Amino acid sequence: MAVCPVYTTQSLNSTCSISTPSKTHFSSHHNHLVFYRTSKRTSKRGGSSSCVITCSAGDSQTVVIGLAADSGCGKSTFMRRLTSVFGGAAEPPKGGNPDSNTLISDMTTVICLDDYHSLDRTGRKEKGVTALDPRANDFDLMYEQVKALKSGIAVDKPIYNHVSGLLDPPELIKPPKILVIEGLHPMFDERVRDLLDFSIYLDISNEVKFAWKIQRDMAERGHSLESIKASIEARKPDFDAFIDPQKQYADAVIEVLPTQLIPDDNEGKVLRVRLIMKEGVEHFSPVYLFDEGSTVSWIPCGRKLTCSYPGIKFSYGPDTYFGHEVSVLEMDGQFDRLDELIYVESHLSNLSTKFYGEVTQQMLKHADFPGSNNGTGLFQTIVGLKIRDLYEQITASKTAAPLQATKA
Numbered sequence: 001m002a003v004c005p006v007y008t009t010q011s012l013n014s015t016c017s018i019s020t021p022s023k024t025h026f027s028s029h030h031n032h033l034v035f036y037r038t039s040k041r042t043s044k045r046g047g048s049s050s051c052v053i054t055c056s057a058g059d060s061q062t063v064v065i066g067l068a069a070d071s072g073c074g075k076s077t078f079m080r081r082l083t084s085v086f087g088g089a090a091e092p093p094k095g096g097n098p099d100s101n102t103l104i105s106d107m108t109t110v111i112c113l114d115d116y117h118s119l120d121r122t123g124r125k126e127k128g129v130t131a132l133d134p135r136a137n138d139f140d141l142m143y144e145q146v147k148a149l150k151s152g153i154a155v156d157k158p159i160y161n162h163v164s165g166l167l168d169p170p171e172l173i174k175p176p177k178i179l180v181i182e183g184l185h186p187m188f189d190e191r192v193r194d195l196l197d198f199s200i201y202l203d204i205s206n207e208v209k210f211a212w213k214i215q216r217d218m219a220e221r222g223h224s225l226e227s228i229k230a231s232i233e234a235r236k237p238d239f240d241a242f243i244d245p246q247k248q249y250a251d252a253v254i255e256v257l258p259t260q261l262i263p264d265d266n267e268g269k270v271l272r273v274r275l276i277m278k279e280g281v282e283h284f285s286p287v288y289l290f291d292e293g294s295t296v297s298w299i300p301c302g303r304k305l306t307c308s309y310p311g312i313k314f315s316y317g318p319d320t321y322f323g324h325e326v327s328v329l330e331m332d333g334q335f336d337r338l339d340e341l342i343y344v345e346s347h348l349s350n351l352s353t354k355f356y357g358e359v360t361q362q363m364l365k366h367a368d369f370p371g372s373n374n375g376t377g378l379f380q381t382i383v384g385l386k387i388r389d390l391y392e393q394i395t396a397s398k399t400a401a402p403l404q405a406t407k408a
């Protein structure tokens, strides 16, 4: 049972504060403990009347974040940046299945939604469906388990073993402070979507996806160019039907496109990255460049930022995305010297940093991660900081919400 801060006065609004504790009542309501206390208050105007304080025991509830993207689009890299913002290393469950897809740190548990594949590799082959097809996934179980974790109940989550292609015996997942569900379908099922406190979609254009796949699967996994092309082509119809449409529901989208700074570039090394941030999302205020709401184009290269060809261009402004009002921050190009990023950081606002230069510090800490010299790393870091801020706001509001002061 969570401790209810009935005696806390700091969260009360400015016109009401508790002077003398008096009678406390409590009752149970929809699985929440609700405390009522009546006390005398001294108003700013000097009068005296009573306050009613209600308090729900949801204080320890898990905050749930959804991260959607196709395979090989940078989810793991993003997760490493996110968990680093909260401090502590993320590791697979101790003493568990060595092929577990789960990563646990002090504050976060990242579960991979591949674990909700209902068909194993052979099963998908027999039925002629890809892992992206909803028929190969158990959304009922996904919903039940995310809901349970969100309400503080541990679950036995299945494991999809990427080494064997089989469904392994389940692993115990305890409710963390922050649960990240990452994978192909975090926003596909409406019931699961409604459980998310914040959602992100990594939207990697086909050209860039192809370049990254070649880099990883050819260089690191020994696949041939033809097989990589064939695998991308085979997934495309289901990707378009079931994965891509989820971006309309995301609170933040990181869109990765080929550069516009090099005419007809087809190397896919220099990237144009757009951070699309939905307006009006609770506990999330979009980052802005120079002046909130205006349209800005900025070339920061010069005395304070070293840029080699083709340079760097930032843009910022309002837009609409699937009918939603959004703010878009864009970076085209790449940094030569990461330590000079502080110059760019000092022109961005609403970053939710805890100290001046925190974005630059995080980027320098993980300079070896893919994308650290461009907008992918920068925007993933910024979204990580926004998630920390969102978590802190939700936790603070849960501590404060119980205290609803009403004039008698």
Ligand SMILES: Nc1ncnc2c1ncn2[C@@H]1O[C@H](COP(=O)(O)OP(=O)(O)OP(=O)(O)O)[C@@H](O)[C@H]1O
Pocket (backbone or CB within 6 Å): 069, 070, 071, 072, 073, 074, 075, 076, 077, 078, 212, 213, 215, 216, 370, 371, 372, 376, 377
């Ligand atoms: N920002 C980036 N810039 C350049 N390359 C990147 C970037 N992010 C990822 N990559 C490339 O894509 C590969 C896959 O990245 P990562 O493992 O983070 O993706 P993933 O979505 O978790 O993949 P999977 O679901 O297949 O495990 C990396 O090894 C790297 O080659």
Ligand SMILES: O=C(CO)[C@H](O)[C@H](O)COP(=O)(O)O
Pocket (backbone or CB within 6 Å): 070, 071, 114, 121, 131, 132, 161, 162, 163, 165, 184
């Ligand atoms: O799209 C994917 C998500 O990561 C995988 O292809 C899916 O999980 C199937 O995995 P495997 O290819 O290891 O059988």
